Amino acid sequence: MNQEHLSRLKAAIRDVHDFPKPGIVFKDITPILGDGNLFRHTIDEFIAAVGPERPDKIVGIDARGFIFGAAMADRLGVGFVPVRKKGKLPWETNGAAYALEYGEAHVEIHKDAVLTGERVVLIDDLLATGGTAGAALKLIHDLGGQVVCLLFLIELAFLEGRKNLDASVRTEALLTY
Numbered sequence: 001m002n003q004e005h006l007s008r009l010k011a012a013i014r015d016v017h018d019f020p021k022p023g024i025v026f027k028d029i030t031p032i033l034g035d036g037n038l039f040r041h042t043i044d045e046f047i048a049a050v051g052p053e054r055p056d057k058i059v060g061i062d063a064r065g066f067i068f069g070a071a072m073a074d075r076l077g078v079g080f081v082p083v084r085k086k087g088k089l090p091w092e093t094n095g096a097a098y099a100l101e102y103g104e105a106h107v108e109i110h111k112d113a114v115l116t117g118e119r120v121v122l123i124d125d126l127l128a129t130g131g132t133a134g135a136a137l138k139l140i141h142d143l144g145g146q147v148v149c150l151l152f153l154i155e156l157a158f159l160e161g162r163k164n165l166d167a168s169v170r171t172e173a174l175l176t177y
Helices: 003-012 035-050 064-075 131-142
Strands: 014-017 025-028 057-061 079-087 093-100 103-110 119-127 146-157 171-176
Touching: 003 035, 003 171, 035 064, 035 146, 057 064, 057 131, 064 079, 064 119, 093 131, 103 131, 119 131, 131 146, 131 171
Parallel strands: 057 079, 057 119, 119 146, 146 171
Antiparallel strands: 014 025, 079 103, 093 103
């Protein structure tokens, strides 16, 4: 990975205190998205992190995973698959629930989005507790997909989200806090 690019990415992320609730320090990535060079470098770094494991599809998690995943899919010339919040996809879906701090959430994927044996990269902007990524990983496996790696822009390592992911799947984060 290009350390200069990663340093520039880290410098562009701003901390927003007490968002979305008191005590939270939100990592705002919109300055990266708003700068064409930084955004391009981010996609370059994600592609480099995939390495020689060329996927058949990129699966992005709602919503910021869509931004990075669609750009990667375009660059690699492969399909893009959205994993969305419950009730947002228009066709037949498979779903998975996961625990939140206060309650439960649910994500879904179209039943025909990933075919048996397809090699998939799963991407999102943030790995925190691992709940959303773990649920998306389960959905891909249930469809018969082979996840070659999990990619995140940011990992909040102190939340130990990797513990909630499949340890046999390579997990990469461009930036760690």
